[in-house]
Amino acid sequence: MGNSPVVEIDDQPGAALADARGRPLPGFYSSVAEEHRALTRDVALLDRSYVGRLSCTGEDALDLLNRLSTNELMNLETGRGTATVLTSNKGRILDVLVVLKLSDRLMVLTAPQSRKKVAEWIDFYTFVEDIVLQDVTEETAMISVAGPKAAQLLSGLDGVDVASMGRYDSTQVSIGGVDASIFRTDFVGPHAYDLLVPAADGPRLRDELSSQGDKAGLRRVGLEALEAVRVEQGVPAYGRELTEAFNPLEAGLRELISFTKGCYVGQEVVARLDTYKKVQKELVGLRWDADTAPPPGARLLLDGKQIGVVTSVVRSPRQMKAIGLGYVRKAHAKPGTVLSVELGDGLAAAEVVALPSR
Amino acid sequence: MGGNVTTTREKPKPLTISISKEAAGHVGHYAEQAGKPDAQLRVGVKGGGCSGLTYVLDLVDEPQENDMVLEEHGMKLFVDRKSYIFLAGTTLEYSGGLNGKGFVFNNPNAKTTCGCGTSFGV
Numbered sequence: 001m002g003n004s005p006v007v008e009i010d011d012q013p014g015a016a017l018a019d020a021r022g023r024p025l026p027g028f029y030s031s032v033a034e035e036h037r038a039l040t041r042d043v044a045l046l047d048r049s050y051v052g053r054l055s056c057t058g059e060d061a062l063d064l065l066n067r068l069s070t071n072e073l074m075n076l077e078t079g080r081g082t083a084t085v086l087t088s089n090k091g092r093i094l095d096v097l098v099v100l101k102l103s104d105r106l107m108v109l110t111a112p113q114s115r116k117k118v119a120e121w122i123d124f125y126t127f128v129e130d131i132v133l134q135d136v137t138e139e140t141a142m143i144s145v146a147g148p149k150a151a152q153l154l155s156g157l158d159g160v161d162v163a164s165m166g167r168y169d170s171t172q173v174s175i176g177g178v179d180a181s182i183f184r185t186d187f188v189g190p191h192a193y194d195l196l197v198p199a200a201d202g203p204r205l206r207d208e209l210s211s212q213g214d215k216a217g218l219r220r221v222g223l224e225a226l227e228a229v230r231v232e233q234g235v236p237a238y239g240r241e242l243t244e245a246f247n248p249l250e251a252g253l254r255e256l257i258s259f260t261k262g263c264y265v266g267q268e269v270v271a272r273l274d275t276y277k278k279v280q281k282e283l284v285g286l287r288w289d290a291d292t293a294p295p296p297g298a299r300l301l302l303d304g305k306q307i308g309v310v311t312s313v314v315r316s317p318r319q320m321k322a323i324g325l326g327y328v329r330k331a332h333a334k335p336g337t338v339l340s341v342e343l344g345d346g347l348a349a350a351e352v353v354a355l356p357s358r
Numbered sequence: 359m360g361g362n363v364t365t366t367r368e369k370p371k372p373l374t375i376s377i378s379k380e381a382a383g384h385v386g387h388y389a390e391q392a393g394k395p396d397a398q399l400r401v402g403v404k405g406g407g408c409s410g411l412t413y414v415l416d417l418v419d420e421p422q423e424n425d426m427v428l429e430e431h432g433m434k435l436f437v438d439r440k441s442y443i444f445l446a447g448t449t450l451e452y453s454g455g456l457n458g459k460g461f462v463f464n465n466p467n468a469k470t471t472c473g474c475g476t477s478f479g480v
Binding site: 064066067068089124125126128129263264267268269 | 402403404405406407408409410411412422438440441470472473476477479
């Protein structure tokens with residue numbers, strides 16, 4: 001996978017590079033604390049070109065995706081979208097997809113690391129259906145504007161009106177002469193918009209947004225602040241909380257499951273877990289003192305027995321503490337519960353906190 | 359190993375898709391009821407059943423391009439080549455009576471099946 005089509009690394013001498021998502025991208029541009037503030041209080045500009053993008057055309061595309069994932073897709077109208085969980089036949093999580101119905105195609109957003117896997121999964125289940133799947137990740141760029149003031153900033157630009165857009169709605173805009181598709185995906189909490197353009201237009205769109213958003217306090221944000229906000233908001237991520245070790249009900253993705261639409265791969269298992277109340281674990285927020293934060297994968301214990309696992313750990317610039325996400329058995333998932341976590345050869349205390357974590 | 363041992367082995371059956379005489383009779387019956395007495399049977403699978411793949415049965419007049427065409431008990435079976443990979447060795451039978459399930463796919467490739475039996479995993 002190449003560099004992002006948008007970020008010019010050489011132009012960012014002060015930026016610390018991170019490649020957690022398979023591309024070298026700045027971990028931060030100025031300071032994590034300032035960028036965190038932009039994302040949570042003001043407005044932030046992010047390069048999210050690492051997100052997988054699969055373009056789907058053909059009469060049967062929506063029907064096939066509907067048969068392979070948990071949410072109801074068949075009633076989607078043009079300009080609308082939804083998120084849906086791609087599940088294995090054991091009802092485990094393969095990825096969470098965003099399916100956007102554009103005027104001439106479906107755009108399927110995948111996790112950065114899973115686009116090939118998702119494309120192969122869809123291809124495996126394609127028999128006589130009319131569907132053409134094209135991975136357009138490399139040939140497009142995705143620039144995102146996020147934060148409480150994002151809608152205000154975007155609606156102030158010539159040719160843009162996002163005020164009426166609901167979550168997963170999409171439309172066409174023109175910003176400084178750059179034509180783009182815009183989606184409201186709210187990828188880390190409310191008011192997050194993604195702008196999709198051909199890769200060659202990415203730098204121009206970024207520069208237009210930077211200059212036009214300057215007065216509104218638009219700040220470029222790297223991966224570290226984004227990851228901190230994701231964990232604070234309790235948004236599960238691929239490879240961390242979203243793996244085949246867990247099912248959508250454990251991951252708190254109930255709102256992405258239709259219990260009435262009929263069969264999809266994994267439906268029987270998911271329905272049975274729900275009907276017979278067999279969901280064993282729950283995604284929770286966790287908190288430690290900063291110097292006792294464990295690595296992801298550390299076991300959570302109570303009275304010497306494992307009752308959970310840590311999946312994500314970040315330092316929260318707002319709380320000045322280490323916070324994280326993990327899965328804990330439901331009986332011990334109540335906020336305020338104090339557990340033990342493995343740390344080196346010893347144990348440290350870990351507190352279960354409500355999500356979003358404040 | 360010693361001695362003269364004579365064994366008789368059945369010639370292995372080619373991997374094909376079979377239909378029982380009773381099932382073929384029921385297909386003919388349904389075809390007549392549907393007002394298509396000359397219709398043939400299209401069998402296949404599609405993605406999306408609880409266990410991953412769902413069986414497909416359809417009355418059709420002609421095969422689609424690249425379909426394989428099989429014939430047994432006077433009934434033509436059309437199957438697309440990708441579905442054939444998952445159905446090779448299958449016998450389509452009919453389970454009648456009050457407790458019967460109707461058409462049943464006895465598929466040696468199926469490692470798991472869902473509760474209602476209409477979908478399978480490999």
